[in-house]
Amino acid sequence: MKVGIIGGGQLARMLALAGHPLGIETIVLDPAFDACAGAVTRQLRGAYDDRNQLKALADDVDVITYEFENVPEQALQSLADLASVYPSPNALATGRDRLREKTLLSMTLGIPTAPFAAVDSREELESAAADIGLPAVLKTRTLGYDGKGQYVLRGIEDIDAAWGQLGSVPLVLEGFVEFEREVSIIAVRSRNGEIRCYPLIENVHTDGILRLSHCRPGDPQQATAEDYIGRLLDSLGYVGVIALELFQADDRLLANEMAPRVHNSGHLTIEGAETSQFENHLRAICGLPLGQTTPVGYSAMLNLIGDLPDPAAVLAVPGAHFHAYGKAAREGRKVGHITVRAENTTELERRMENVRDTLST
Amino acid sequence: MKVGIIGGGQLARMLALAGHPLGIETIVLDPAFDACAGAVTRQLRGAYDDRNQLKALADDVDVITYEFENVPEQALQSLADLASVYPSPNALATGRDRLREKTLLSMTLGIPTAPFAAVDSREELESAAADIGLPAVLKTRTLGYDGKGQYVLRGIEDIDAAWGQLGSVPLVLEGFVEFEREVSIIAVRSRNGEIRCYPLIENVHTDGILRLSHCRPGDPQQATAEDYIGRLLDSLGYVGVIALELFQADDRLLANEMAPRVHNSGHLTIEGAETSQFENHLRAICGLPLGQTTPVGYSAMLNLIGDLPDPAAVLAVPGAHFHAYGKAAREGRKVGHITVRAENTTELERRMENVRDTLST
Numbered sequence: 001m002k003v004g005i006i007g008g009g010q011l012a013r014m015l016a017l018a019g020h021p022l023g024i025e026t027i028v029l030d031p032a033f034d035a036c037a038g039a040v041t042r043q044l045r046g047a048y049d050d051r052n053q054l055k056a057l058a059d060d061v062d063v064i065t066y067e068f069e070n071v072p073e074q075a076l077q078s079l080a081d082l083a084s085v086y087p088s089p090n091a092l093a094t095g096r097d098r099l100r101e102k103t104l105l106s107m108t109l110g111i112p113t114a115p116f117a118a119v120d121s122r123e124e125l126e127s128a129a130a131d132i133g134l135p136a137v138l139k140t141r142t143l144g145y146d147g148k149g150q151y152v153l154r155g156i157e158d159i160d161a162a163w164g165q166l167g168s169v170p171l172v173l174e175g176f177v178e179f180e181r182e183v184s185i186i187a188v189r190s191r192n193g194e195i196r197c198y199p200l201i202e203n204v205h206t207d208g209i210l211r212l213s214h215c216r217p218g219d220p221q222q223a224t225a226e227d228y229i230g231r232l233l234d235s236l237g238y239v240g241v242i243a244l245e246l247f248q249a250d251d252r253l254l255a256n257e258m259a260p261r262v263h264n265s266g267h268l269t270i271e272g273a274e275t276s277q278f279e280n281h282l283r284a285i286c287g288l289p290l291g292q293t294t295p296v297g298y299s300a301m302l303n304l305i306g307d308l309p310d311p312a313a314v315l316a317v318p319g320a321h322f323h324a325y326g327k328a329a330r331e332g333r334k335v336g337h338i339t340v341r342a343e344n345t346t347e348l349e350r351r352m353e354n355v356r357d358t359l360s361t
Numbered sequence: 362m363k364v365g366i367i368g369g370g371q372l373a374r375m376l377a378l379a380g381h382p383l384g385i386e387t388i389v390l391d392p393a394f395d396a397c398a399g400a401v402t403r404q405l406r407g408a409y410d411d412r413n414q415l416k417a418l419a420d421d422v423d424v425i426t427y428e429f430e431n432v433p434e435q436a437l438q439s440l441a442d443l444a445s446v447y448p449s450p451n452a453l454a455t456g457r458d459r460l461r462e463k464t465l466l467s468m469t470l471g472i473p474t475a476p477f478a479a480v481d482s483r484e485e486l487e488s489a490a491a492d493i494g495l496p497a498v499l500k501t502r503t504l505g506y507d508g509k510g511q512y513v514l515r516g517i518e519d520i521d522a523a524w525g526q527l528g529s530v531p532l533v534l535e536g537f538v539e540f541e542r543e544v545s546i547i548a549v550r551s552r553n554g555e556i557r558c559y560p561l562i563e564n565v566h567t568d569g570i571l572r573l574s575h576c577r578p579g580d581p582q583q584a585t586a587e588d589y590i591g592r593l594l595d596s597l598g599y600v601g602v603i604a605l606e607l608f609q610a611d612d613r614l615l616a617n618e619m620a621p622r623v624h625n626s627g628h629l630t631i632e633g634a635e636t637s638q639f640e641n642h643l644r645a646i647c648g649l650p651l652g653q654t655t656p657v658g659y660s661a662m663l664n665l666i667g668d669l670p671d672p673a674a675v676l677a678v679p680g681a682h683f684h685a686y687g688k689a690a691r692e693g694r695k696v697g698h699i700t701v702r703a704e705n706t707t708e709l710e711r712r713m714e715n716v717r718d719t720l721s722t
Contacts, residue, residue, distance in 0.1 A: 013381075017378060017381060017382070020374075020378060020400070020401050020685075020687070021378070021682070021683060021684045021685060022672065022683055022685065023669065023672060023683070023685030023687065023697075025400075039381070039386075039402075040381050040401060040402070041401070274679075274680060274702070283676065287673075288672060288673050288676050289673060289676045289677040291676065292679050292680065296657060296658070297657070308384065311383065311384060311649060312648075312649050312650060315644065315649050315650045315652065316650040318635075318653050319635060319653065321382070322382060322383055322384070323382040324381075324382060324383065324384030326381070326384065336384075341635070
């Protein structure tokens with residue numbers, strides 16, 4: 001079995017590493033000379049919309065997938081004519097467009113979300129702000145990630161600046177949620193419609209970037225989150241791993257956004273689940289049986305942003321698992337993560353504290 | 362950190378896969394065009410005694426290791442002049458020569474073994490057979506593996522045939538052990554002398570090839586095995602992962618042979634231990650802290666010999682982890698393994714039975 005992956009970053013790299021033992025060959029398409037997946041598997045070098053390379057990839061593989069939402073729509077459509085693409089171009093188009101995504105979640109599937117409205121003009125922004133109330137968050141409909149393409153409007157006086165910064169592209173205004181916590185549910189759906197969900201993951205973001213994830217087996221919100229993601233998966237006829245990020249406010253879960261791919265908060269499944277999200281994504285898109293999503297011990301993950309710490313200090317902590325992505329250091333860049341596993345939550349927190357101590361020195 | 366590996370087979374492949382997340386680059390040296398490690402990391406193509414390639418390797422890396430005992434001695438010696446080689450050439454020379462190995466274990470370290478004697482002539486074979494008694498096993502001193510280079514002498518009448526088959530090279534005659542079971546202990550020693558041992562592993566060989574391994578946490582023989590391998594590691598000033606194969610007969614452990622490298626019976630540590638033998642070998646030779654060797658659930662491994670089964674059937678069994686080596690099918694060749702993990706031994710055996718059912722169809 002051969003899988004083509006659009007994008008050669010750390011998600012593609014971890015997919016490739018999961019593929020090798022399964023006997024699944026991966027080939028990544030990425031324009032960068034130092035794409036970090038290229039160090040662990042074969043790379044085609046080319047732009048994501050390079051028709052020749054896309055055709056070469058499609059000719060060479062059995063299935064095509066992608067590691068990010070912003071694959072050019074035409075590129076994916078031309079691929080879909082040549083090869084099986086999972087998740088479907090329809091799922092990707094939904095995931096990359098906040099308005100389409102929120103409309104599906106809220107209107108079509110009845111999943112609670114914050115109030116939202118499309119904003120295509122300064123007038124629409126003003127009327128949406130009046131309808132939804134402030135504070136609210138103005139977001140680009142597409143191409144936003146890690147907190148980029150967002151502006152928090154705290155009062156009417158912010159409208160000028162927000163419109164000035166983002167007004168050149170289609171936007172969505174979303175009600176600001178005073179959440180108690182952020183969680184994500186990661187699930188996988190097979191070609192024949194079987195769904196498996198991982199335990200809920202609790203996340204902490206700083207400056208819009210995920211910093212910390214805790215696996216929460218037995219969480220009281222598990223059933224609700226599984227219900228929501230099940231509706232979403234079935235409505236999209238989805239194949240592969242998906243993530244749904246949610247806010248919890250007053251014991252209610254509000255869907256925030258979906259990612260039609262393996263997800264940063266699911267990296268802890270490499271050590272912290274019987275089958276990792278990467279292996280389950282490959283199993284699903286290749287038509288293999290899904291693997292168990294049951295937790296293995298208790299686990300948490302710390303993202304490494306900017307540069308890597310001394311691995312010797314980290315690896316001295318029992319149960320600490322180091323994941324370098326093979327990327328050059330750069331401010332704000334995700335260059336690796338550490339997953340910590342333990343037999344109980346007390347021990348897990350003690351180990352996490354020890355790992356954090358190594359990062360601050 | 363960059364590690365050069367002599368040999369590009371499945372052991373090198375699994376070392377390379379363990380290296381990527383640690384940020385440890387690996388480069389393998391192998392003459393084969395389809396060396397299976399070459400699909401997951403960089404390969405230098407060349408014979409194991411190709412001086413130019415050995416020098417290129419030594420110049421490029423921080424540490425050199427190997428995946429098999431039969432690295433040409435001169436090659437390793439020339440490397441040791443250019444780079445750090447772990448485990449040391451002395452450990453390798455001991456591991457590749459049954460007489461030197463048995464002498465160290467039995468005479469120097471006082472570890473029980475079967476009786477043995479050097480055999481360099483037909484006369485010595487006759488007198489050794491008389492001293493040790495028959496049945497006994499005649500073995501080549503070097504280059505034996507997977508039961509190759511061995512002849513079981515059941516009575517005096519077998520001496521002619523045994524000598525005829527093996528008599529052209531230096532030999533050892535070893536007393537035949539009527540063992541109750543075969544076990545192996547896998548341990549790792551760091552550059553500063555710290556030692557960690559994995560739980561004892563119980564092994565089943567057929568036709569000289571390992572077929573089945575069970576991890577046995579809490580085994581009554583654990584302390585004895587740890588004592589023996591600790592003596593061996595310290596006496597060799599060893600750095601890296603080592604395996605010691607032992608027979609158990611009448612509640613006694615008899616050392617059979619050592620392997621100065623990661624070992625087939627330790628493959629189950631990928632899922633069945635907090636830190637795999639591959640990661641711990643890299644940590645040790647790179648001077649990083651050792652990882653925990655504690656078991657994760659209960660695990661067992663089945664070798665895949667000759668050709669691979671249908672992965673879909675295997676992966677349908679909960680807790681089954683598939684490991685294809687990317688090698689072409691060939692009779693008697695190790696082409697992959699399956700590790701099964703479960704929360705208890707009853708469930709483990711049930712799952713192992715289900716996996717075996719998929720192999721026989």
